[in-house]
Amino acid sequence: MSFRTFFLSLSASFGLAWLAIVIVPYFKMRALEPIAVEDGDGTNAVYIPKRAGRIADGAEVYAANGCYQCHSQLIRPTYAGNDMFRPDWGGIAGDEDRGDTRRETNAFDFEREKFAPIGVARLGTDLSNLGRRVEAVYAKGGDAEKWLYAHLYNPRWRPGRRESTCPSFRFLFQVVEVKGNASEDALDFPVKEGMEIIPKREAKALVSYLLSLKKDQSVPDSLNFTPPTAAAPVAP
Ligand code: HEC
Numbered sequence: 001m002s003f004r005t006f007f008l009s010l011s012a013s014f015g016l017a018w019l020a021i022v023i024v025p026y027f028k029m030r031a032l033e034p035i036a037v038e039d040g041d042g043t044n045a046v047y048i049p050k051r052a053g054r055i056a057d058g059a060e061v062y063a064a065n066g067c068y069q070c071h072s073q074l075i076r077p078t079y080a081g082n083d084m085f086r087p088d089w090g091g092i093a094g095d096e097d098r099g100d101t102r103r104e105t106n107a108f109d110f111e112r113e114k115f116a117p118i119g120v121a122r123l124g125t126d127l128s129n130l131g132r133r134v135e136a137v138y139a140k141g142g143d144a145e146k147w148l149y150a151h152l153y154n155p156r157w158r159p160g161r162r163e164s165t166c167p168s169f170r171f172l173f174q175v176v177e178v179k180g181n182a183s184e185d186a187l188d189f190p191v192k193e194g195m196e197i198i199p200k201r202e203a204k205a206l207v208s209y210l211l212s213l214k215k216d217q218s219v220p221d222s223l224n225f226t227p228p229t230a231a232a233p234v235a236p
Pocket residue numbers: 062065066067068069070071123124125130133151162163164165166167169206210
């Protein structure tokens with residue numbers, strides 16, 4: 001093989017590839033305009049709630065006390081489980097203002113969290129939407145924060161509902177002497193005359209975090225894999 005043939009073949013093999021992979025696509029695609037994609041439901045952004053300050057501190061208390069050992073925060077796709085159909089796990093089925101808000105969990109639900117507490121085992125309920133559930137169902141019209149303090153202090157005490165088997169986290173509270181008026185966040189549990197039970201800093205942070213658990217904001221259609229609910233029958 002002469003040097004000339006070698007050089008020509010070398011240039012051809014590199015040149016052709018360069019032409020087909022770089023030059024041709026460049027001329028074909030250099031003038032492409034971005035296509036605006038709008039989802040069917042009109043949203044094309046994901047709402048990311050603020051997770052800072054006391055809520056972020058609460059997430060650490062949640063982790064430190066091993067809540068994730070028994071509680072998940074993951075509404076599984078319907079092909080993998082029936083989470084969507086557990087009462088108020090995926091969202092509130094009959095929300096007064098927003099209708100049915102149930103949906104599966106997606107990766108954006110853990111945005112701005114240091115780690116995603118999806119949970120180890122599921123001995124207790126899923127807590128993805130605990131904040132909503134406490135406000136809309138358990139403490140309806142009452143004080144959601146107090147409901148959670150009472151649950152953490154004594155899970156066996158739940159007026160109107162069956163006793164919970166969740167462990168008690170009494171060490172997150174302290175019994176102090178009442179000085180002047182009773183504290184605003186004092187628990188309603190009976191305690192010695194002149195004393196009151198108040199949440200410690202950790203309990204306050206934990207409850208802020210638990211109340212912030214509302215992973216049911218609407219998402220763009222492209223992220224919403226929730227099976228459509230049966231359409232209402234049309235009147236003949
Ligand atoms: C040993 C397992 C276990 C651990 C650890 C645990 N829980 Fe629970 N929890 C449960 C079980 C089981 C239930 C459900 C009880 C029932 O429905 O009767 C429950 C129920 C709850 C509920 C009521 C939820 C609902 O939807 O009814 C809340 C709130 C809760 N736990 C918070 C916590 C928090 C916060 C922590 C960590 C500080 C924690 N739990 C740690 C087992 C656990």
